[in-house]
Amino acid sequence: MTGSLLLQSLILGVLLGGLYALLAAGLTLYFGVMRVVMIAHAAFLVLAAYLAWFANSRLGIDPLLTLVVTVPLFFGIGVLMQRLLIKRLRPATLTMMSVLLTFAIALFIEGLVGFVWGGTQRRIQLSYSSASIEIFGARIAVVKLIAFGLAALSLLALYLLMKHTRFGQALRATIQHPEAAQLVGIKTEGVAGLGFGLGLATAALGGTALSLDATIYPSLHWHWIGPLMAIIVVGGLGSIPGAAIAALVLGVGQSLLQVPLGTTWAQTIFYVALFVTLMVRPQGFFGGRLAQRF
């Protein structure tokens, strides 16, 4: 492996890890507020990517502009989903049944996308698709930089929201200890709904970022949900910083492993990490006491 290939892979890994981090943060939010493993997260990601593709190829709108519509839309869908569907499930079996319910939603979205736009692979064609800039001998595609920037900004916004707003405090309190949060007067039900909406909004952002430089097809979400779930387990269920760190580490790891091992085997890093985590430290490397019980 030459030095420039190493640098190139490293940069690609960071760019990929950024997107993983944003999406894993969303997945962690659902789990934090509701103890729900949201299998449909990646399906919404693909849906957002399709909306961006549709707007670009059929209406001629820049994919980034679709965010104005998709982010609020997905936020609303998230809130409604929590209010109308997830809350109906019995608390005793919530975790298991919510997995099935969100799995069903994922199938539904996949079928709907295929039904409306067909099963063919799609890709946004932009005038700057093949443009790139050079940094220290490594070449970085402009679209990848935009996607990473979008993910990083969203993650930063999410962080600020969680750390420095009243809503963020309420959200964190709900995540840490719902009963105690209720006792100090936080309306955890409402907060959970908003948290769910926030999680889904990250899918809208991630999907748009993804659509800039990747092929999309209806069943693509299976390709994403596996690594994402591995990330949140490795990071520790319920921990947003943990998810972000695990995402970056595994993203870079995948990118570097691709050089000696090839594409197929490099993907297994996520699952190996998942099994190792469960054997060595089931609560994850950054999670608290939450993780083991779910």
Added chain:
Amino acid sequence: MLTLSACADGGGGSGGGDGDGGSDDPIVIGISLPLTGDFSEPGKGVQRGYEAWAQIINDDGGLLGRQVELKILDDQSNADRVVADYEVLIAQDEVDLVFGPFSTRLVVPSARVAQEYGMLFVEPAGAAAEVFEQGFDNLFYAAPAIAQDHYNYLADEILAMPEGERPTTVAVASMDDPFAQGTAYGLRDKLEEGGLEIVVDEVYPPNTTDFSPIAAKIADSGADMVIGGTQYQDAVNLIVALQQLNYQPQLAAFSTAPTNPEFSEAIGSKTEGILSPTGYTPDATWPSNVDFVEKYTEIHGNPPGEDEANAYTTGQVVAAAVEAVGCAEQGDCQQQLIDWLRDNEVETVVGPLTWDETGKPQGAHLIQQYVDGAIEIVLPGETAEAELIFPKPAW
């Protein structure tokens, strides 16, 4: 036991009845195609080809004086489905003939169904060598060459270049798919034998969407030549990723995708010099092809592509056997059709075809190249429309 005799009676009885039923009954042909799912894009091309064939032959008075009727089911690019579909077509609908589906992954399971019902199975798209190693005695591939032989003319051309001029290093990236790997590895192995060095040899799963790491590896190797064992979208992604890295090889060969009419637009028209094997060109002067291109263009407004032509060829091959033997029904007739095809040559839109005992066609593919934004046949010499451009211009 009871069922066996009942089934045999049912199948044989009504099959025979239909067959002898005079010229009023249409000949029903059963087909399963991937109209949704991973292979839906080429699957629809094959469907257009089959439908064009049926329309053209019906306008000509049909087959054996009977009209032809196609019964097309969708297998969703799924092996379970394709088997169930042919089961429905042969056992339940009792079609008179079957045509093959698309993609190697689906051809093998469906050929087995046809085999176990004793049906002739001519298929337009199972080009990988594995298809012909299964011991099927009812299968015929209706195209000039199997995947491994697609690049034969190009390999010969490269190896014939003088030592100092010809490329010395080769990078290979192929989808993990029997057909795509077949084409790429056919060329790779011939070049390697000829003394070229393979510096990158990558395989990626069919669901890969991010090609930057593979492209990085290829660009880093600085190979003189890049070979892509590709289907469609993966070729687009790989080429865009290579262009993002500003990698400029002397030769770039990709299978399948460049023969697709939407290819050029998909990679932003930066197609200059891309090579691809093709089993078909609308400009070929075979008598039936001139007719086919004219009528197809009348129906669809544009000339047929490779998938359409392969499907049409399938129709031609079966039609030739049916006309020669004089029957089209389930039962003994199928074996007669099979026997006839073993021993005879069929004139098709891709030229005259013959097969060995495994159903392998005995020919090679043409090589096309993008020259000034247009597709030109550059190899072999006798059918070339333009000179092979080497080294290829920057893309």
Added chain:
Amino acid sequence: MPNASSTLAAPERAATAATPTDRSRRRKIATVVALIVAAVVVGIFPAAAPNAYILSAGVVILSYACTATSWNFMGGFTGYISLGHAAWFGLGAYGTGILVRDLGLPSFVAWALAGVVVAIITVPIGIAALRVRGASFVIVSIAFVLILLLVFQGWGSFTGGSNGLVVPRPFPDLMRPVHHQVFFYLFAALLAAMLVLWWAINRSRFGIGLKAIREDEDKAEALGIPTRNYKLVAYIISATFTGLAGGMYALWFGDLDPIFQFSILLGSYMVLMALLGGIRHLLGPLVGAIIVGIGLEVFKLQFGDTQFHLVATGLLLALVVLFMPDGIIPALQAGIKRFGPQSSSIREMTAGELAERNRAAGVSGASVFAGRKAEREGVENEDATTPTEEEKR
């Protein structure tokens, strides 16, 4: 179904001492009648099938029933929902194929051996997966399918990779319709073996321990049930039977491809079928498999050229989860009971509520009788007509 913790001490007595009321006797008779009807249908179906396609669809549905029933050894008894059982199906199928190919074993010896291999592989995977509960278990189960898909695609020299693996026919001389017929009976026999074992476990001390885990794992552990070992054994049984079903499928179908064997959709069908039929009931997965299997065939023949079957599968699964989590058999029973002679008094409603609370908060020392009744009432409450009641509470 007996109340878990209270019957734990005396499982034998629980089965007999449960005051054989008219209802329980009727229920038993209904099960026996259903089994006899099922056996007769299985017996005459191959002869009655109008053509080989219908027969092959019957084989597919029976293979679905086998997978759903074997899934239910884990999902039904312990409540651990695995979305990744396709992994075991694929391992069984590939194991059978590879053993025939590489060792030249007779088909059915290879099949049985593949079952053993699956059982052995289950042990470490089970230990890792069962270190965590609920959500993480589901994640691991899905991850396991995805990792096997990668391995079986990537390791082409051993598995055939994307070229697929051709499994030689066990009876090469049979014509296709007879081949289907033979495998129809083979699948039926496999299913029968599973049903007998399920029935036996259901009545055993082991089964009661498993059900206690389902109702409240912490309490079960506190009561001295070796929960980890129990779960592991259930997981091994479940995975092994799924593998055997996969191996049988490989011998029947003949062509294996990683994409189609290690598919998440296949695993989700198992869950859907078991839940739809009712995971607490012996015949639940079978009923679910028949409904889903026929539905899939009809749907694909009718709306074949769209992705609509995914939408329908998703909707059906969501509806079952939301409104009928105990499945169609309990829902039907409740419906029949409503038209039956017995009435539900106020007292019974209270018992039902009690049981509902018990189930949510873990079973306590309620009497066997109340527990049984409560179970049934709970079922009634979950019927599609009264979903809001629960929310109000």
